[in-house]
Amino acid sequence: MTELARFGVSMDEDMLQRFDEYVARRGLSTNRSEAIRDLVREVLAQEEIGNPDKEAVASVTMVFSHHAGDLIEKLDSIEHDFFKLIISKVHIHLDAHNCLEVILMRGPAAQVRSIAENLLGAKGVRNGKLVLTTIDE
Ligand code: NI
Numbered sequence: 001m002t003e004l005a006r007f008g009v010s011m012d013e014d015m016l017q018r019f020d021e022y023v024a025r026r027g028l029s030t031n032r033s034e035a036i037r038d039l040v041r042e043v044l045a046q047e048e049i050g051n052p053d054k055e056a057v058a059s060v061t062m063v064f065s066h067h068a069g070d071l072i073e074k075l076d077s078i079e080h081d082f083f084k085l086i087i088s089k090v091h092i093h094l095d096a097h098n099c100l101e102v103i104l105m106r107g108p109a110a111q112v113r114s115i116a117e118n119l120l121g122a123k124g125v126r127n128g129k130l131v132l133t134t135i136d137e
Pocket of ligand 1: 098
């Protein structure tokens with residue numbers, strides 16, 4: 001059996017409280033460590049899915065503040081770099097500061113995933129999610 005490794009995780013208290021509520025709602029995991037292990041397993045499994053060249057369609061949903069540094073320019077430049085794979089985008093001004101953006105892509109799974117990681121990893125993107133699927137029956 002593999003040895004268990006321990007590591008510390010820092011997050012703001014509000015997020016931690018919401019995470020604990022999520023863990024409690026699930027009912028299955030008895031503690032944070034189990035819940036985090038489940039989430040990591042899920043992410044790794046999701047990443048292993050499929051052939052990197054497989055045609056994929058994906059949406060990237062992001063929430064960010066348009067005051068966050070040069071974020072808007074950064075996102076724009078990524079989108080221009082990959083204009084052939086990015087087929088559509090919706091930008092909604094949520095309030096005076098916050099924006100919601102949904103970007104739709106179509107192309108080889110690995111490339112689509114890498115663009116999504118670039119977008120979601122841009123400094124200032126607060127919440128985001130990639131949903132990637134294929135068009136196979
Ligand atoms: Ni906006």
